[in-house]
Amino acid sequence: MPKRPAYSNLVKVIRDGKFVITGELEPEKDYDIGHVLHSAEEMKKTGKIIAANVTDGPQGDAYTCSMVPCYLVQEKVGLEAIWQMTVRDRNRIALFGDILGGAILGLKNLLALTGDHTALGDHQRARPVYDLDSTQLIDLVSKMVDDGTDLEGNEIRGGRPQLNVGCAANPNSNPREPEILKVGRKVEVGADFIQTQTSFDVDDAKEFLKELERFNTPVLLGLFPIKNYGIAWYFNENIPGVSVPKEFLTALKKAEKDNKGNKQAKYDAIDKVNLEFYVPFIKEIKKTTKAAGIHCMAVHYERLFQPLLKDL
Amino acid sequence: MIITKQKDIEEIYDMIKPYSKILVAGCDGCCQPPRSINEAKVLAQMLELKARSEGKELKWKAITVLRQCDDRIAATTLRPFIEEYDAIVSLACGLGVGMLNRIIPTILTFPAQNSMFGGVENNSENYFAEYCETCGECLLGVTGGICPMAGCAKNLSNGPCGGQVEGKCEVGGYIHDCAWVKIWERLKKFNRLDLFTNYRPPRNYRIWSSPRFIHIYESSSNIEEKKKEENV
Amino acid sequence: MVFEPKILGFLCNWCSYAGADLAGVSRIQYPTNVRVIRVMCSGRVDPVFIAEAFMNGIDGVLVLGCHLGDCHYISGNYEAELKMKMLGKVLSMINFADRVRLDWVSAAEGNRFAEIVTEFTEHIRKLGPSPIKNDKLKKQILDNLSATKFALCDSRLRALVARQRELTTEGNVYGNIIPIEEFEEILDNAIENEFIRHKILEKIKNEGKSVPEIAKEIKIEPHKVLQHIVTLRARGLVDVDQINEEIPTFISIKEV
């Protein structure tokens, strides 16, 4: 399949062969999304983060939609948005409509996701939609972007929307083979780039990246710097398949314990732990793999951006 | 088989509260666990005890029907009794309850059960598992005989999603198998991963819209269409 | 003040009572301490009566019947002798044996009657009042007497006593005569066992007690107490009350 043009800055930069960094923004149950914009500004300030994902109701919770924050981030902050879209809440008609609407607003990147099931969120009795699955969503985007039609072949009037579409991959998946095969399917129907879930194991990540190489599609490896011990513990206990390394956990715990009462010192200690873990991690990935970049999911942890990325 | 689950006795009792004479009809048909005469009798006894605890008397008869969803069988079995009773409580699936309401227009039939899904019994592990959603577009041929509709919480055609860990599904707390991992295992076993990697396009949900009818003679001669053609 | 004992006399109708009458007719004087109950035969005097008498504060009991061989009912006084012997055994365990006397007075022995009464009164006077009158000892003595009474009620024991004469003199169902010593040994054992068992029952009438507690109270070795408890449980008279840690307590479950 011929390569789709790079409509977005992100894809352009990737194709230019630069090691890119993307960030993550998370609108929650908010009427005021000031914190999202603030965070976006911090990312912009780094000069390294060139785009940011805006999440779409993670963990199945009912949150502010992703489209509008995406638009505002682009308009007000000037940071390119990666528009996450799940198939959980919209049928193919709504998806089509939303994508077209988003494209009109100037959104250039769309990350197609299945979405955490409603049974995990705060509206467990909701009816999950799943009319399409994430692969079929990519197919839909491809049809819109490449053919200028909807799924049934009806033409979009006034030209084709200009979007690049990404897909997700999970380096923690076990068994891994079906995950790889699934990514292959997504690439086949038109994914322009791949963003992965968070990884804590550099060897594992390298292996995973190696396996993805065969699809000839840029991969951004997800990393998750952790702001405090509580989050790490929660992550470890409650997100199956993800295990935070024990040394990392204990180091965080120690950092908090040693600096009880002194907020700044505690922050410094924690940052140090993260930096000691991630700086070599990223260097290793950059040096030894064909990864196109890093997707840094340091939500609400803006102060780490500068020190983490300064050497990249 | 249609897997059913008996409603709370409170709920059943609330439905039949206004009546003093009820016919409790079991069904020998396909509902699982079986709800035949014994179950009907136990339910009737429970209702009588419940009525008593509410300070009322309840007269009942327990009976069973070979298949409540068959209009002729249900009618011939139940009609001799209906004159003497004020209401029917059916232990069949929704089909049976609907059918009794249709063929017995004089009194109401109330469901004693919730119809859960089309499934089969796993004897060794003592549960009923959903096997088929009657989607009308069978995928089993390309999924190694495991249905991703009935087996996947997200009904994915192109799974697995990121919500599986070690082959278990995020929905329900990582207890149930991920259908897509199972599909992969099975296709791998038979060296048919080609089926797995294939992309399956969006499904046709038109055929899922209720109410659904299939004309019995649809396939042999489409009379309606022919009529239309003639009219045109 | 001189102690005036209260004495109860069981007198057989045919000899002793007549003898007492004769003493009256002859105006023979004797102490006033005796209160007389007329019975048809000294064999009628149930040992239980005597235990009952002591429980009611009597200081001494006198049982008088016809001379051996003279019984109006042929052998009633022999029976009386055996019963009193058994009673004596039980009472000796609680130091009451001295307060009972069985003797023979014929209808013609007015004098003898007066003598026996006088002598017995003096005897009791010397012994002093029944310990039951001592407030400190009263409960313990009453318990003992009560156990005695119930032991004397035991049907097995009574059965043994009832057959004693027959078995030791005439022969048993196999035609064998059981030597008196052998029989007495059986009887002694039975009496002792029943008395202890009833003493145990008395102790656990109202509240459950453990074996060591009972043993301490009745001054019997604990392992023997346990054996009696086993028997009493088998008879349905005692049951486990509760188990606190490793110590089970037992309680009497039926009015005897």
Place this chain on the structure above:
Amino acid sequence: MEKIGSVLVVGGGIAGIQASMDLADSGFKVYLVESSMSIGGVMSQLDKTFPTNDCSICILAPKLVAAGRHENITLLINTNLEKIDGNPGNFTVELKQRSLLLDQEKCTGCGVCAQECPVEAIDFFNEGLSNRSAISVKFPQAVPLVFSIDQELCIGCGFCKGVCKAKAIDYTLEDKSTTLNVGAIVLALGFDEYDPGPTQQYGYGKYLNVITSIQFERILSASGPHSGLILRPSDGIIPKKVAFLQCVGSRDKKHGAEYCSSVCCMYTAKEAVIAKEHMEIIEPTIFSMDVRAVGKDFDKYIERAQNEYGVRYIRSRISDIKEISETKDLILHYENEEGKVISETFNLVVLAVGALPNHSTKALAKKLNIELNSYNFCKTKPFSPVESSREGIYVCGMISEPKDIPETVVEASAAAGAVNILLSDVRNTLVTEKELPKERDTIGEPPRIGVFICHCGINIGGVVDVPEVVEYANKLPDVIHAERNLYTCSADTQTNIKEQIKEHNLNRVIVASCTPRTHEPLFQATIREAGLNKYLFDLANIRDQCSWVHMHEPEEATEKAKDLVRMAVARARKLVPLQEQQVEVIHKGMVIGGGVAGMTAALNLANQGFEVFLIEKSKRLGGFSNNIYHTLEKHDVQELLKDLINKVKNHKLINIFLNARINSIGGYVCNFTTNITFGGDKQKKEFQHGIIIVATGAHEYQPKDGEFLFGKDERVILQSDLEKILFTEEEKIKQLNSIVMLQCVGSRNEEHPYCSRMCCSEAIKNALKVKEINPNLNITVLYRDIRTYGFKEKYYNLAREKGVIFIRFKDEQPPEIKLENGNLSIYIKKRDIGDIKINADLVALSAGIVADGEANENLAKMLKVPVNDDEFFLEAHVKLRPSDFATDGIFLCGTSRGTATIRESIAQAMSAASRATTILSKDILKTEGIISKVDPALCIGCNRCAEVCNYGAVGVKYEEGLMISEVNPLLCKGCGDCAAECPAEAITMSHFGRIQIEPMIAEAAKVTVADGRPRIVAFLCNWCSYAGADLAGVSRYQYPPNVRTIRVMCSGGIPKSFILQAFLEGADGVFIGGCHLGDCHYIAGNQDTLRRTEEIEQIIESLGINPARFMRKWVSASEGKIFAETIKEFTEKLQKLGPIENDYKKEKKEIKKEEKKEIILTE
């Protein structure tokens, strides 16, 4: 001389009973002679049995009753064998019965005499822990249930005669001599426990708190002296720390005997576990040298004892005990693993006493002229463990060597198997079948019921107003005739009943008397003699469950008796005649497996004249024994094998199929059809046969590649390889200096968590042989436990004397074998003496025995029989039915069942053959009358019945294209579980079905009880809870009279609707009693009870009825006391709740109104 078709069995323990039952079922007349007053032996004294913790009396009592009423068994109690004459096949024996001073026929077992007896004596059944009377019965469940007078103690007072209304007591009865002609004699004398008293070993007899294990067993028993409470003798306190000392009187030449008693390790573990189960606070400690858990699943039991129950094992033999005189606690000194001497205080010490030869063995052996061995046990032939030195006299059980119950039962059947061969010509010559009149056809007649109410002397009449009950019975519907009898069970009353049936044309009979468990067969026989079907009878239990348990409430008891009679009438009206079906038996057998076990079984059957198909999967006969040269006792195995193969090959009734594979097995007992391919896939054959014996065997464990360098270094070999060298290449041994033997390779580990039983003996056998060849060679045996059970201990001692070195290693630290400079070095970790290193020229691995998992599972599927976790076949009951499968007509033997020596395999093979003969010897097999039936018109084909059936007797036969369920009357045991489960009520359990029980429930709930007592309807299972309720009666445990009992065969046969119906009919409480989980007479029916009752609890709660109104409790046959207490508790609980109407709203309002009224009045 002509042969005689009868057998004398001496000894009425479990061995004697089993042998008698097998022989009687195989067409021989049996005289069972027992020297005490009841059959049952030591097993009747046990509380529980290992390794299943089955209640001993619960599983034994049905056997006792069955033996007692078997038409071909004559029980001769209080009898000894005096003299013997004659030859095999025709002996003349003289027996002497010591007088009971009581007419056995007349005694009803009511026990009034014992209550009146003035003489107290020690109760030896309770091991001296309680008292009894001079007239007594051995134990409440005794068979026959007759009292006897102890002449030593009786003082002849004559009271008992006075109170005996049955006029059974006769002081003039004298000892009686009988002379019998019998064809064979089976000796099953059993054993005596070692008595540590005489030498006061360990202070026994001196210190109060040192007791023997059998005393402890009685203390544990719910029917024992303390009713299951564990109290120590000195002061009646629960001992917290209990020490168990192993090998008291065993493995000790100074005290007791040299040999190992085989059972003590396991029964001690069991006692420790049960003690812990009874009372959590008890901390058991077991002191032992080796733990000899050699049987099936025994090691797992020890493991559970240690890990689940916290039983502490200490490897030490205690030398002496000191008592602390104040507390009577005991101080033990022992050496711990580090070699330190520790002294520890215990509250109670239990001596695990060993088994000695029965005190009468020696005298009897002299009379019978049979040889004893040096230990005074009976000498038997090397490869025929049940044959004594005299032909025609067979032995089984402990008489020949100490062994556990299953082995004893195996030998009992094996002895019967040996008799079968000797007397096969005269089978069925002396057994009798009663001539019965033709059964009257009562179908269509309205019920005409006769009621016979028993006074039972004063047992019933003294409490219940019998005339009033008679009057009441006369008024009940369909009752034509009611009368009362002093003893309904007496012979003259039987005649009377028959007359009344004729006179009034009765077609149903009810007797209101004692328990149906013992007396129903008698009355059933009576009405059958009067021409009525025996199932047209019912029995109202107004003695054991009424007059005896409500002695102080005569009025209430009378009311209850009336209710019980009314319930019986309600049931009797619905009784229908039942027919026992008859199936023709094909007199052929199939034996699967051509090893020693298979060949022995085949030969046994063939020698009796039955054709046998012997299937062997390999190309040659002999199986694993082909690798064995001689046994530990130096008997030549190859000689045996040659002889066996010869006999089998030349027997014209044995068809041998080598290189064979079974394709299918169809049919069922009496008529199986099997299809095989044999001769290397070339030929096919199909044949029919009546029974199947599984003797597929097992094989030697093959160490994994590199395990202990096996396969890597040729000097590491298997024990069997060494044996081959020893017997074929002696020279090789002479060149060696050091051999190390490593035990438990592939045994007692995670993969194979069981003991292979023979490896210890194999190692010692080879070690001795090595020493014989080369006395200077150093042999070291590295072991965990040396398990030379029984007489094998002798060879262990011998090996040590010969200089074989034994070094123990810890379970979790196996030795390591390393290759150092081309030499084999073995390292062992020892905590007391430091680590050891041994160099060896040869290492012999004692590889265990493993089942052929896949083959066994395939065969199991075909036979529809189970295999256990270790992939050995699972017998019907590990204790009492070791040679049977739960499925009738299929038997097992040899190493297919579990690990066994050759000798044991032979015994098992003969046992299996004997069990098979009980079927093959009959022309017609009669089925049970009480079975389930399917109404095909109602069946919906859901197959739920098959899921609950434990016998594979019911289910939908999909393969035959029939979509409805069918009961196989040959396999159905009549528990009724399927009927309770059937959603369509298509299955009816006969005799105890809905039509019989539902009217009873209606009557049971409609009763008037005094003092506002609650109305309780109780459903009790026949085998445990009903028996427990009977025991409460026998023991006179009083409980409130407001419970009405309905007997069912199994608690699993109670559908939910029964319970709801009881509440609807007005019961204030419903009680269900069943066997303890695992004790079910029908394998696992009570698990379905558990499921249903849990549902019922939820249901009634959802209906607003207090769930406390329903109670389910497991009550065993020995828990009479617990039954009484449970009913008492339940009554009290219900009394607090008040009548069921309290749970109903309307009634509540009314009560409130009344209360208001009262308040107004008082104002």
